[in-house]
Amino acid sequence: MRRKRIELSARLLVSFAALLTSAIVFGIFFFLVSDGVRVFGEVSLKEFFLSARWYPTYEDAEFGILALLAGTLSVTALTLIIAIPLGFISAIFLSEFSSRKTHDGLKYVFELMAGIPSVVLGSFGLKYVSRWLMDYFPMQVWTGLNIVNASLMLSILAMPYFVTLMEDAIRAVPVDQKEASLALGANHTSTIFRVLLPQARSGILNAVILGTNRVIGETMVVLMVAGGATMIPTSIFDPVRPLTSAIAGEMGEVELRSAHYFALFMIGVVLLVISTVFTLVAMRLKRGGRK
């Protein structure tokens, strides 16, 4: 009898925790949407999404987020192009080719990397990386704060996610599978690509989802080094103003319940939708792999 009661209360507790988490997530979403949609009382849907003119504090204010959206997408894309292959290769190296000593040493470095506060990365980009970019590419770079600078800093931020989670995924493949492959005469490389990676696919995609969402949502780094220009970039050396830095830079002084205020909430909704869509697509891919 007593045991049953404990069983029941434990189950209640667990389901309550799960419900609470989802309630909080939906609560945040609801609160964002209910404030955000009110911007459409003053700005048309078309202008909000298709205009690149973001001038929220002027007499004749304009609220077009296209340039901000282009900022987020360009910075995120370049970061993924840099960080995913690097992270992937490092993960394979760590799980398959490194000696115990190098493994532990490298792992320690990645853990340190994960601990760097984003404001420190931002200061580094502002003070040093921007100077280096202007010195080494004087023809292409007209300003040191640009997409490349932001993506390099964000890569440092995202790499530990990609490396550690991908390594865990590869290591989680049962040893007998690997041994069976080697015993059948396959060499190490083809064992990795034919046996380990297909098995680890879902874990690797998971790493990509988590790391990418971290990159999309990162605020401090892009606020400091992405350049802050509300323009649609035509080169990777152009400055941009991603969605997150618009919220962070402007929320502090915005007039309560003004069109600008609601527009910033709507930007929050857009960010949430971007990462949700991305997660759903990646989960689709994950399931596709299991069949």
Next chain:
Amino acid sequence: MKKTVILISLVILSTVFVFGSTLVIKGSNTVYPVAQLWAEAYKALNPNVEISIEGAGSSTGIKALFNNQADIANSSRWLKSSEIEQMNKDGRYFIPYVVAYDGIAIIVNKSLAIDNITVQQLFDIYSGKVTTWDQIDSSLPRTRIVPFSRDNASGTFEYFVESVMKGEKLAPQVQQLASTRAEVEQVMQNRNAIGYIGMGYITDEVKAITVDGIEPTVANVNSGSYPISRPLFMFVDATKNYPSGIVADFLRFALSPEGQEAVIGVGYVNAYGTK
């Protein structure tokens, strides 16, 4: 019964007493940072005094003065004609104290051979009508101008747009940075950069150039000859009598050499002598 009456009157009296040593300051977000410094320093000297400061815009501050909801109204502008009419109608009388000046310095990289710029040229650069330095002066290199600005949440941005841009929008390629420090850092690094900062933040790392031939100095701002500067006010209600008590003492502190020293710390220009 008697006891209760005494008790209640005591409570009321003590509330009055407490309110008597409370100073309510409302108004301009531009004046806010320096008013806050003054309040902190003043509280350290007079621990019994409570000071509440709210930054909600100059108009809100003056409205609060009309409604007797504030002792001091901070304002980054002179009274509007509608406010003066209202004052005449209500038989009220507010007096202004100039507590500091907000001056904007134009900074460029030290290696750029330019020493003066006109307000019109600034307008052309920031609105995107002019994009290379040789269009400003033929002796300058034919390189792209890289203009920097503060975030649109900043009071400096607001004043720059009002005084230089006359409300015209900044070009998309103007880079809005989150701090003055970031702006100075970039102008220091980038040979083709131009930026604007509060005059109190001028450093040797960059070159502060003259505007319409006038140097950005304290004297030129105080005399009104420097074109991109404005006085910052504190208004008090003097309908019944001149400010007295804590209001007067707080203003005295703000205008004292010690108070004026704090003005420079937040990037503004002192209106009177400093320590």
